[in-house]
Amino acid sequence: MEQKPSLKSIIRPYKPTDKSAIVSLFRFGILEHVYPAFLKAMSHPDHIGVTLSVSVAGYVLGGSSYFQAVLFGGAWACLVYYCCHEAYDGHLRRKLEAEMADIQANFSDKQANGFWVVEMEVNGKSKLAGLLAVKSTDADDAPSLEVFQLVVSFNQRRKGLGTQLVETAVEFCKEQGLSRVIVEISSPQTAAISLFRKLGFTVTSVCVNSNTHANHLVSKLTRINVIRMEKHL
CATH class of the missing domain: 3.40.630.30 (Gcn5-related N-acetyltransferase (GNAT))
Incomplete structure (x- = not known):
């Protein structure tokens, strides 16, 4: 063409x-979607409800501790972020081992x-x-x-x-x-x-x-x- x-x-x-520059660009092109995926997931009504629930649980279990409430809510958010990262990183690994291994x-x-x-x-x-x-x-x-x-x-x-x-x-x-x-x-x-x-x-x-x-x-x-x-x- x-x-x-x-x-x-x-x-x-x-x-x-x-090859080297393209693999780097390819990696960026996939992993850049991790954070947007995290924000989109956390804004879902179900995740908002869970975040509030675990934060309240932390508050109660911590003896009316706001720190514990934030800690529990943050732990839930970290889990969701980890899952978003794993979703895209897993996809990236499979593509690098398959089609991108020999372009x-x-x-x-x-x-x-x-x-x-x-x-x-x-x-x-x-x-x-x-x-x-x-x-x-x-x-x-x-x-x-x-x-x-x-x-x-x-x-x-x-x-x-x-x-x-x-x-x-x-x-x-x-x-x-x-x-x-x-x-x-x-x-x-x-x-x-x-x-x-x-x-x-x-x-x-x-x-x-x-x-x-x-x-x-x-x-x-x-x-x-x-x-x-x-x-x-």
Whole structure:
């Protein structure tokens, strides 16, 4: 595919020499959602109720101790944060051990898959500021393209890079003769959801994410949903 320049940036296919920077960017792109997931979970009415209950329990058991109330409530909040971290960190570990272990073999060397990076000139130096990986899938028995991961570095956002990356995937899908692009996003990723909506993707399903971690408690306390979005070409 042709490279797409934008200001001092260019979208190009992945090269083996990108591996270290890309893994770092990939790690950031997943773990940055831990805190938003925590805030979203703690704002749920059920978690608010539990927080108040354990705080009252701490107050009573501590002999009318406000410190004990805060301690108990804080312990509950720490448990929820731990579960949110485990959900995303577990997902990250599985991806690093699977598809990301050999990007060249799993994406670049497979005609139906693709992996692109955003290379930018920052203060006269080349820097990788984003990535997009896609893989073919037979979802619902219909050959489609699935967005494996989309990441734009924090300080390079709101410059249209995410839009250009997704448009690159759409063009690649057309070249492959496919008629649908699929993406699954966790519910705390509100910015990504808004981006895909803007680009013509529609929500087709929302389900509880039961595969983020083997421990059922982790999945239950995080209250993370998986939002499936599709774009038909």
